[in-house]
Amino acid sequence: QVQPVESGGGLVQAGNSLRLSCAWSGRTFSRYGMGWFRQAPGKEREFVAAISRSGGNTNYADYVQGRFTVSRDNAKNTVDLQMNALKPEDTAVYYCAASRDYELGRSKYAYDYWGQGTQVTVSS
Numbered sequence: 001q002v003q004p005v006e007s008g009g010g011l012v013q014a015g016n017s018l019r020l021s022c023a024w025s026g027r028t029f030s031r032y033g034m035g036w037f038r039q040a041p042g043k044e045r046e047f048v049a050a051i052s053r054s055g056g057n058t059n060y061a062d063y064v065q066g067r068f069t070v071s072r073d074n075a076k077n078t079v080d081l082q083m084n085a086l087k088p089e090d091t092a093v094y095y096c097a098a099s100r101d102y103e104l105g106r107s108k109y110a111y112d113y114w115g116q117g118t119q120v121t122v123s124s
Helices: none
Strands: 005-007 010-013 018-023 033-039 046-051 058-060 068-073 078-083 092-099 118-123
Touching: 005 092, 018 033, 018 092, 018 118, 033 068, 033 078, 046 068, 046 078, 058 068
Parallel strands: 010 118
Antiparallel strands: 005 018, 018 078, 033 046, 033 092, 046 058, 068 078, 092 118
16 A cells, blocks of 8 residues: 655754655655645644645645745655744644645645654744
């Protein structure tokens, strides 16, 4: 079963940076639009960022625009999320997801495969 695997989460102070990485085990990585979502305790899973199959186009939620950057390397089958100027409200479990049909989907229902998630905690 194909599944993305996230890494890079941890505890960081507000204002600092963290980089998440997502590894894809299948051979068809470049055929999938990739996205990052997050879920805080007691809240719905929400969109963070998405990147097109080629990596040429990206899409961000308003609350991370200008602070987070999504990128992908189709030769290495990875997609990264660089998170700068982190805030306590960014604390959540972050998920990587893959979509067969959508390149820049903002809805969780657009995605077919999900990773297990990685915890990001930002202290004030």
